[in-house]
Structures are given as C-alpha cells and as structure tokens.
Amino acid sequence: DAGVTQSPTHLIKTRGQHVTLRCSPISGHKSVSWYQQVLGQGPQFIFQYYEKEERGRGNFPDRFSARQFPNYSSELNVNALLLGDSALYLCASILSGDTEAFFGQGTRLTVV
C-alpha cells in the first residue's frame, strides 16, 4: 500500500506568486490535515478536512486555502507568497476519528 504522497517535493517561488501543493492520503483514509513547519520549529496546524468539508482551521491568514476532492486527495493553495512562507508543508492522513495521523514526506517551499 502506498503511504501519504505529496507533490512536488521541492519548490522555489518568487514573492507575490501563488503556489498549489498536493496530497494523496492513504487508501481508505477520508481525512487530511495540513501543517506548516518552519525550520527549527514544530509543525503548526493549518487546516483539517473530512469528507470534503473543512473541520478545522489554524491561525493562518486568508492567503492560505485548501480543498478536498471526492477521491479524498487535497490541495493547499497559498496566494501572494511572502518570504516567511518558506517552510516544509506536511500533509497528514487520518482514517477517521481521533486516531493515528500519518504524515507524508512534505513539500519544501522556498520563497525568494
């Protein structure tokens, strides 16, 4: 079985641009969460989606948005990129309820 897959693995963007990051959860998992991990810190919660509905949102500006598709894959969009958005973006896949969250390898975004 494939684990959580994220694409792309690395990305370089210029300030002001827009970026879309993608995540495919583990087969059978219906919930996806997104986290931002700035270098030297622990991951920070951005969004959680379950059955295509947003279930939770962290303390991030409206430049950050996400959606979940009928096949449970998800996209994270960030508009008007700032240098401070440079981070590792992690996607977590959850079967259901409050159980284990399995993370992908992440997308490393560098904003220059």
Add this chain to the structure above:
Amino acid sequence: GEDVEQSLFLSVREGDSSVINCTYTDSSSTYLYWYKQEPGAGLQLLTYIFSNMDMKQDQRLTVLLNKKDKHLSLRIADTQTGDSAIYFCAENTGFQKLVFGTGTRLLVSP
C-alpha cells in the same frame, strides 16, 4: 493557550536509555503522540497513548503519561545511532488538530 514544551537537546551513548520529556497544556486532549523526524524528512509516527492510560510499551519504546501534571515521556531502551533524530510530542486537541512541541534533538554517540 496551547504550548507544548520539550527540552531542546539530549545526548546519550549507544546502548544507554534515552528519556525525552514533554509538558502539554490541554487536559481534554484525547491522544498524545510521539513522532520522529530525520533530517530532510517528514514525520514518522512512533507511538501514541490514549489519555486514560498511564503507560504504553512497544518494543524498545515506553510512554509514560502523568495526566495530573500534564507530563508525557518517551523512553528508548538500548539507544542506537539510528535513533539520532528530532523527536516531537503532540497533543490531539480535537478533530485531529495536533499541537506539536518544538522538538528534542537526540544525538547518540558510539
């Protein structure tokens, strides 16, 4: 507020036991987790404990939970050089919103 605290650094010799400590804040957290992160990689789930348990053992890993003091610890027995990594504790504050600590860097020397 949400603030999970961990010590920043731990150094041990190969074969010794390692104990990584964590203090969490939300007494209503249902699950508490330990994740391992190697350089340039994502997070690997090591183990978790339900909030109504005091202890959980899984091979070389032992998790202890003191709910009164909101203290969580991870003991790694017979620590190996391959255990060198950053270890994060995390609390589930509801709807799978995980609040992570700042991470403890474990260095295992031969």
